[in-house]
Amino acid sequence: DTGVSQDPRHKITKRGQNVTFRCDPISEHNRLYWYRQTLGQGPEFLTYFQNEAQLEKSRLLSDRFSAERPKGSFSTLEIQRTEQGDSAMYLCASRGVSFDEQYFGPGTRLTVT
Amino acid sequence: AQSVTQPDIHITVSEGASLELRCNYSYGATPYLFWYVQSPGQGLQLLLKYFSGDTLVQGIKGFEAEFKRSQSSFNLRKPSVHWSDAAEYFCAVGRNTGGFKTIFGAGTRLFVKA
Numbered sequence: 127d128t129g130v131s132q133d134p135r136h137k138i139t140k141r142g143q144n145v146t147f148r149c150d151p152i153s154e155h156n157r158l159y160w161y162r163q164t165l166g167q168g169p170e171f172l173t174y175f176q177n178e179a180q181l182e183k184s185r186l187l188s189d190r191f192s193a194e195r196p197k198g199s200f201s202t203l204e205i206q207r208t209e210q211g212d213s214a215m216y217l218c219a220s221r222g223v224s225f226d227e228q229y230f231g232p233g234t235r236l237t238v239t
Numbered sequence: 240a241q242s243v244t245q246p247d248i249h250i251t252v253s254e255g256a257s258l259e260l261r262c263n264y265s266y267g268a269t270p271y272l273f274w275y276v277q278s279p280g281q282g283l284q285l286l287l288k289y290f291s292g293d294t295l296v297q298g299i300k301g302f303e304a305e306f307k308r309s310q311s312s313f314n315l316r317k318p319s320v321h322w323s324d325a326a327e328y329f330c331a332v333g334r335n336t337g338g339f340k341t342i343f344g345a346g347t348r349l350f351v352k353a
Contacts, residue, residue: 130282159340168243168329168343169283182340217282227273228341230283 128152130231132218138237139208146204147234151220158201159228160193161217162186169217175201208238241266243330243344251350252320260315260347262330271333272313273341274304278326286328289313300324325351 131150139145151158156177161169172191174182177198187193190208195201205212215235219228242265252258264270271290275283287298294306304315313330330344 161343166345168331168346169341171340171342174340219283227285227288229285230275232280232282 130218130220130229132216132231132234134234135232136235136237138239141208141210141238143208144204144206145208145236146202147216147236149201149203149218149231151200151218152222152229153199155220155222155229156198157221157223158195159219159221160201160203161219163215163217163233164213172203172216205236208236210238212236213238241332241334241342243332243342245328245330245344245347247347248345249348249350251352253352254322255319258315258317258320258324258349260328260330260349262313262315262344263311264313264330264332265311266332266334270313272304272306273331273333274298274302274313274315275329275331275343276300276326277329277346283329286315320349320351322351322353325349 133148158175160172163169172184172187173193175195178195190206193203215233217233218231221228244263246261273288274286277283286302287296289296289306296304302317306313327346327348329346331341333341
């Protein structure tokens with residue numbers, strides 16, 4: 127399967143713990159996006175990479191959130207000192223050089239207890 | 240600022256009946272418009288997209304959507320709904336600058352009754 131993959135698919139953590147999610151985009155795609163989706167809502171944009179450069183961050187991305195894409199391939203999203211309000215589905219998407227739609231991964235569901 | 244409104248939180252239709260899901264957008268330039276479908280536990284799948292040209296767009300699974308600039312709408316339609324179409328549907332608008340960030344509506348949950 128050559129689609130976007132995310133790991134883990136589910137994560138349960140206690141409040142105050144740190145968590146890290148991984149996204150592997152489609153291999154030839156140089157653009158990578160992170161979104162957050164809470165229950166009953168559509169996905170909300172968090173951040174965007176072109177190759178290894180993080181070009182845009184949403185105001186939703188507080189100081190506790192950090193994203194990296196060190197070699198322009200896979201990306202990680204880390205949440206420090208998790209709060210219950212961080213419970214959500216975290217979606218990753220990738221897009222190729224020529225204009226095309228974003229291809230979404232299956233998401234990582236985070237539950238903070 | 241860009242925004243997308245899906246007025247219907249949920250819709251129930253009978254199998255075989257026609258479907259129309261409403262979407263209104265706010266955008267200061269020519270919009271790039273999308274409809275995605277999300278089944279439980281699944282990621283988002285693109286149904287169709289509009290960038291320019293013919294305002295009636297055909298997508299996968301028998302869906303189509305019509306762009307109406309005067310009404311700022313991009314409604315999704317299907318002439319005959321199948322039980323497998325039950326899912327959450329999201330309308331989205333993409334910005335053609337700065338990486339093409341996509342703004343999503345809150346979604347419409349479709350229920351299909353036998």
